[in-house]
Amino acid sequence: MTEGRAAPTAPSSGGGFGKTSIRQANEELILAAAERVFARAGYSGATMAEIAQEAALPKANLHYYFGSKLELYREVLARTLKDWLVPTDFIRPEADPRAALAAYIDAKMRMSAERADASRVFANELLHGAPVLGDLLRTELRALVERKAEVIDGWIAAGRMARVDSKHLFFTIWAATQTYADFDVQVRAVLGITATGPAAQSRASAAVRTLILRGCGLAESE
């Protein structure tokens, strides 16, 4: 994954072969730290010093590996975006609508729980107009949703589920699932809990799954 990035201006260390493992390890360390810090402070709120401290590396190393704060931010986003779109694979014409949508929703709920920081970085980017990801949204994401919406429209035409606006269905599923990562504080405040454990997570998954499936005319109890 780090393979695809344009090499920094620094020359490679010794022989003709690829990156040193120390470089790989440090880049990984920095990206993970950056994700955490960007998640809790946003792009402008995050400081290179804070990321360095979180990664337990000197500040100058971040610039050595990534050049600038913006470059580091781009990398964090790029690393995330791929994983973000994967769960749509469940949605294929020959699949059972109920099973496919249930699997999609569950996968998104699991990502909200397990990769909450990545979700928040992404949310922050969208909230501020997607200055970095905008083009990707208008091309790749749009094309992907176009394809998947057609699948759903096919299911509807075949009478396999209720009539819903397929694209807006995606907006609602994204919103309903990611809210548990992005607006986690609000959820915890309302539920009166201090941390979201496995029990709270499966209750949330069940609630969202039931509501959306029934909304699509695919009630689980049928």
Next chain:
Amino acid sequence: MTEGRAAPTAPSSGGGFGKTSIRQANEELILAAAERVFARAGYSGATMAEIAQEAALPKANLHYYFGSKLELYREVLARTLKDWLVPTDFIRPEADPRAALAAYIDAKMRMSAERADASRVFANELLHGAPVLGDLLRTELRALVERKAEVIDGWIAAGRMARVDSKHLFFTIWAATQTYADFDVQVRAVLGITATGPAAQSRASAAVRTLILRGCGLAESE
């Protein structure tokens, strides 16, 4: 509304009576400008210079009226929060569940369209852990949702709607409606439109309303 705030350190102008209208007008101007700038840049991304320019006032005036950037931010949030909770008034025990939820959803969708900036400021605050609003969420918001969830539980117990988790229902409604303000770029990118006009708005409202109502066993076509 500005009445309730602690007075700045500045002495009041002349006689013993309240604020001059010039003060009121300027405060209003600054708050409106601040909402726009905080919405598009977040708290740390926003600069006092930018807000001043947007308000067409000299930078120092902002500090004269609001003391600090943080105080100004607090005011913008406070001004918003009240309006934010109002639509829940539709949800009362004696109301018709379908009509009440439809009205609530429509009101929230309208707020996403008409007060998108306020929604984004709010989203940004939540996304970063609600440092300012945290206490309010854990007290007022929690109590409000507790009361409204009881109303919904009552409807369910009376067999007037399907079994849903009432608190998670609120999370989903908030998420699904506010996503049209907060993640507007994503919606426009996927739909392939450059601006969200009245037509797109009513299509979105209808889609969300239909999906959620049917999810609550309150299909509109019944």
Next chain:
DNA sequence: GTCTATATCAGGATAGAC
């Protein structure tokens, strides 16, 4: 009550020693 000019500081970036 209003605004210009400025103090002060934080944070991104880099030069250059090791």
Next chain:
DNA sequence: GTCTATCCTGATATAGAC
């Protein structure tokens, strides 16, 4: 390839003239 010390921009905040 790594890190210390430093530069310098840009942003908050204020002093003090009007």
